[in-house]
Amino acid sequence: MFVEFLRHNKYASAILTFLRLYVGYEWLTAGYGKLTAGFEAGGFLKGAAAKAVGDHPAVQAWWADFLNSFAIPNVHLFEALIPWGETLVGLGLLLGCLTKSAAFFGMMMNFAFMLSGTTSTNPQLVLLSIFIIIAGHNAGRIGVDGLLHKYGKGLKFPHLPKRHAPQH
Structure with missing residues (x-):
């Protein structure tokens, strides 16, 4: 029942928009900061690898x-x-463009960061x-x-010729 609410309810759409904008803003600001100020990942990666030792390692x-x-x-x-x-995930979520894909790839980065301790x-x-x-x-x-779903239904794509199976 909750899943149906999330997938079909117009009020849920409004709530999800606020969540999406928040998550998108977090990703965009993180990525933009790295793009403009420079980003050096070597220290983070080496530090994460070093957390894999000891009795209770933070990294597997x-x-x-x-x-x-x-x-x-x-x-x-x-x-x-x-x-x-990070920047592209943020833009995708802020614009609501390829929303599920942007959220998925954001999650993959989140998991990579968490796996790194x-x-x-x-x-x-x-x-x-x-x-x-x-x-x-x-x-x-x-x-x-939403705009693509609403207005994209009337888009006509040129007819592509049918492919024929190769003759042996």
């Missing part, structure tokens, strides 16, 4: 292996992907993103997704 060994074998050697890739990923706002953003994803289209109804 398999994640530390990933960090040491892939992320740290390719730190420049992460220094580009993280700021742009940080908490901050990550659990809160994951929780709110779960509501956005469960709500589906209703979360983006007041946004670009």
Whole structure:
């Protein structure tokens, strides 16, 4: 019953819009700050890998292996992907454009940060993103997704020729 409310109720759409705007703002400001002020991920990645030791490690060994074998050697890739990923997720959520995809990729980044031993706002953003994803289209109804759904039904795409199966 609650899922139906999230997916179809117009009042839920309004509530979800506020949640979506909050989560989007958090992502956009984080990403924009990294894009404009510069971003260095090496220290964070090395610090996360170091948290995988001791009696009660904050980072699981398999994640530390990933960090040491892939992320740290390719730190420049992460220094580009993280700021742009955060910025694009933020824009998607703020505009209500590809809402479910933006929320999904935001959650993946949140989980990567949490797996690396940080908490901050990550659990809160994951929780709110779960509501956005469960709500589906209703979360983006007041946004670009809603406009595309409303006006996109009349779009006509050119007829593509049928493909024929290869003859043997």
